[in-house]
Amino acid sequence: MIVVEQLSKTYASGQAPALDQVSLSIPDGAIYGILGRSGAGKSTLLRCLNLLERPSSGRILLDGEDLTALSDIELRRQRQRIGMIFQGFNLLHSRNVFDNIAVPLEIARIGKAQRQARVRELLDLVGLSDKALAFPSQLSGGQKQRVGIARALAARPAYLLSDEATSALDPQTTASILELLRDINRQLGLTIVLITHELEVVKSICDHAASLAHGRLVEAGPIAQLLANPDSTLGRSLLPGYSTPLGNDALDLSFFDSLLATPVLNELKHQGVELNLLASGVESIGGRRVGRLRVAFRHPADELQLNRVVAFLKQRGVRVERS
């Protein structure tokens, strides 16, 4: 578990802080997505987690141990437990794929025979066994990121930090890399912390999310909770959206999981409320199935009736948004 306490980072005095009193906790086994526009401080936050960037104040507790209080040697030992992948891959161009993956093992002083066996295992895991002798310049972006992932996993870390790892890749390659990340999260029980500016990334693999703006934490929590909370802007933004704005007599309804099979609208009809379906869709977000409907009242509804319907729907567990 990673616990971030009151983390602040100021690069130059007088300047606005890159991080301002950020606190969050990342449970073991989570895929934790941190969203934010460029300049929001998410990269600084991620780089503080392995102390590539030293915070100005605050603590980072890795399984209870405060990284900011460690000596250099202890910090390097802890870093071996935290793999990292990058937007620019950062592979060594002087080494072939095999030797790139071996670097963390060399640093961990693992013997040659064991090293070779481990690298072969990893090549197999990321599906690049046939590229062992290729040099990075001969690989595609997706292949380079696979090497990056294999390298990050080599020393069997408990955590994986992903710094915009898919931002330089095309949508298809992105999907395959995300799938690989989800697989290793499940198979190896690895906790993944990723930063991204792409909502799609969070939607497709994360189970926890946080959003940053101007160095401050806006929201954080399990995606299921964020989605269910009608006040959550982050939850709102993760839901499928429509390009046209919501009209006066219309509602956006979100149904989660088992609720999808409940005839809520039918019940409304029995109460004499008739709704027209304007748009609908079902998506999988953060491991939950989410159905989303936009409905309009067939007959103009007064404020009282509208409130009554909204209250009924909320009571049934439907997330309701109105204009």
Place this chain on the structure above:
Amino acid sequence: MNKVIDWNEIFQLVLTATGETLYMVLLAGLFTLLIGLPLGVLLFISRQGGLYPMPRLNKGLGGLVNLGRSLPFVVMLIALIPLTRLVVGTTLGSTAAVVPITIGAFPFFARIVENALDEVDKGRIEAILAMGGDIWHVIFKVLLPEALPALLAGITLTLVMLIGFSSMAGVIGGGGLGDLAIRYGYQRFNNQVMVATVVVLVILVQSVQSLGDRLVRSLAHRR
């Protein structure tokens, strides 16, 4: 009038001089590499905001390097005579010339090394630090191997410069091709010797350069 000497004699003269030049260039080159490479690495890592910032040391070393590079070589050759005597025991001959040549060249090479390391993608350094590497891992697994093509190009450049420096070694009796050209070609108007030294020098520089280029290319090819 210029005395005509036979080709056999010229051949002997040029051969000896070439040997002296090669001796000076290779020995000074070796020392330049041994001093300049670590110094360049030190200059790079000790920078402000560098891997191991030591601003005072960096400024001091930088100042020395600039001083070494600001003196014309001929002046340095003479100014360093006391030091040469201290190091090799004599101030005359090819071996004595190696001292000022090395001192003239290593600051230049150190800067080349520093710049070559600066060209290495910072993200790759960061990747090694993120996986728990220390500064030695960064130097030996990232900086030097990743900068190798640029370093080889720098070594080539430095060797060519050393050939130039060695031609001035005649001033302190170091011999070599430059000395030969001055003594026979300039002072005795012997055009045969003059032409021969020019040809050998051109061949020497060209082969160093093309060998260096080929090495750089063969490395860059697979990267």
